[in-house]
Amino acid sequence: MNRFLFVFTGLIISLTAQDDMLELIDDGTINPVPVQATFKATRIVNSQSIELTRPKTLEFMILHRFGSMNNGFYDLFGMDEAAIRFDLKYGINDRISLGAGRSSLNKTYDIFTKLKLLKQTSGGSSFPFSLALFSKMEISTIDQDLSMSDQLTFDIQVLTARKFNPSISVQVMPTFIHRNLVQTANESHDLLSFGIGGRVKVTRRVSINTDTFFPLGERNESFKQSWGLGCDIETGGHVFQLMITNVQGSFESNYIENATGTFDELNLFLGFNITRVFSL
Amino acid sequence: MIWRIIFLALMVPLFGKDIYFTRSGTISFFSSTPIEDIKAINEQTTCVLDIETGDVSFRIPIRGFIFKNGLMQEHFNENYLESDRYPNASFTGSIEGWKDITLSEKLQPVPLKGTMNIHGISKDISESGNILMKGNRVIGSATFKITVADYEIEIPKILRDNIAKVVDVTVDISLKKK
Numbered sequence: 001m002n003r004f005l006f007v008f009t010g011l012i013i014s015l016t017a018q019d020d021m022l023e024l025i026d027d028g029t030i031n032p033v034p035v036q037a038t039f040k041a042t043r044i045v046n047s048q049s050i051e052l053t054r055p056k057t058l059e060f061m062i063l064h065r066f067g068s069m070n071n072g073f074y075d076l077f078g079m080d081e082a083a084i085r086f087d088l089k090y091g092i093n094d095r096i097s098l099g100a101g102r103s104s105l106n107k108t109y110d111i112f113t114k115l116k117l118l119k120q121t122s123g124g125s126s127f128p129f130s131l132a133l134f135s136k137m138e139i140s141t142i143d144q145d146l147s148m149s150d151q152l153t154f155d156i157q158v159l160t161a162r163k164f165n166p167s168i169s170v171q172v173m174p175t176f177i178h179r180n181l182v183q184t185a186n187e188s189h190d191l192l193s194f195g196i197g198g199r200v201k202v203t204r205r206v207s208i209n210t211d212t213f214f215p216l217g218e219r220n221e222s223f224k225q226s227w228g229l230g231c232d233i234e235t236g237g238h239v240f241q242l243m244i245t246n247v248q249g250s251f252e253s254n255y256i257e258n259a260t261g262t263f264d265e266l267n268l269f270l271g272f273n274i275t276r277v278f279s280l
Numbered sequence: 281m282i283w284r285i286i287f288l289a290l291m292v293p294l295f296g297k298d299i300y301f302t303r304s305g306t307i308s309f310f311s312s313t314p315i316e317d318i319k320a321i322n323e324q325t326t327c328v329l330d331i332e333t334g335d336v337s338f339r340i341p342i343r344g345f346i347f348k349n350g351l352m353q354e355h356f357n358e359n360y361l362e363s364d365r366y367p368n369a370s371f372t373g374s375i376e377g378w379k380d381i382t383l384s385e386k387l388q389p390v391p392l393k394g395t396m397n398i399h400g401i402s403k404d405i406s407e408s409g410n411i412l413m414k415g416n417r418v419i420g421s422a423t424f425k426i427t428v429a430d431y432e433i434e435i436p437k438i439l440r441d442n443i444a445k446v447v448d449v450t451v452d453i454s455l456k457k458k
Binding site: 020021022024025033054055057165166204205234235236279 | 299303326328330335337349350354355357358364365436458
């Protein structure tokens with residue numbers, strides 16, 4: 001009987017002894033961690049992405065769109081012309097960034113802010129998506145005769161994004177634009193649209209991105225739905241974004257509401273964005 | 281008799297291994313090149329030491345490495361260590377000649393041997409560390425070098441001058457009894 005007892009106890013001991021010592025102290029809690037790098041840059045193609053300028057860094061971005069490609073080799077697919085925008089953004093913390101920019105199209109100045117309200121997390125009690133609020137005020141100074149208030153346009157976007165896996169991210173962005181001045185009486189001052197964008201990573205440093213904005217409500221006959229198709233190339237402190245799009249402006253009220261390009265006669269625009277980040 | 285069996289079964293957990301552990305060990309690495317120095321600190325390292333056998337295990341969550349530069353931290357996770365696929369680095373091994381070592385307040389060098397796993401690649405390593413006992417805590421430390429290429433961590437050509445091929449790793453742990 002004693003021998004039996006000895007074997008039995010030995011069996012129990014060997015069953016409870018674990019191979020991995022780390023399991024001995026696991027208490028089952030996994031801390032949720034914020035999901036990083038839903039997109040590589042603060043823009044998807046034309047549209048804003050969920051990403052903010054990182055805390056205590058200054059981000060300088062050049063958004064360059066060539067002219068229409070429809071003249072072919074005569075002006076090397078639009079390379080002779082350009083609409084350029086540059087902006088400077090600062091990350092106050094991981095939830096607030098502020099910026100200002102200028103676009104050559106309509107000589108538009110703007111100030112904007114992006115606020116991250118919710119963060120997607122993984123592990124433990126994970127949260128499924130990130131949410132940010134983007135708001136902007138634009139001042140179009142091309143017509144000097146207009147009063148200040150007539151030059152203003154306001155944009156508000158709710159950016160909602162989810163990184164499904166390391167390579168695929170999708171973002172939806174309900175957008176509201178208010179123009180203080182419209183061209184004709186039957187145009188609305190307030191415009192609603194629904195944007196969708198996403199990316200697929202093809203290598204660790206290159207991704208293919210796309211975005212488009214579906215209009216909600218009435219638009220006039222000349223309206224075209226804007227879209228962009230591009231690729232991100234990351235090289236250390238830079239992100240290059242190359243794209244083809246049907247809109248030349250790269251500020252919100254323009255690229256959402258004033259697309260002009262069509263596939264007919266290749267009336268599209270090539271362009272690029274360059275981001276450079278400075279740690280302060 | 282049945283009570284004796286139950287009693288023995290209940291005793292089993294108490295017979296369990298005599299271990300010391302921490303969940304907040306510090307591991308840092310330092311990459312130095314003429315162009316720039318890069319440093320990251322991880323204070324979420326889990327370490328377990330079996331005080332009877334000298335077996336030791338480390339688990340280092342890759343996302344726990346904090347860089348001064350957020351962009352570097354993102355690239356470290358996204359491009360180099362691929363923390364989505366390989367969330368933890370680990371070391372499983374033992375302190376050699378443990379039977380002959382008596383822990384005291386005096387710092388003594390000990391040889392460590394085992395398997396390091398980083399970026400999904402396992403390598404057998406032997407390094408030396410230091411160990412001492414202070415109060416009821418076992419305090420360990422080690423510094424050693426890791427060759428980045430050994431763990432198939434690719435550095436693009438354009439950044440080869442910025443990131444060292446061999447990085448210095450520093451380990452500091454303070455273990456308490458379980």
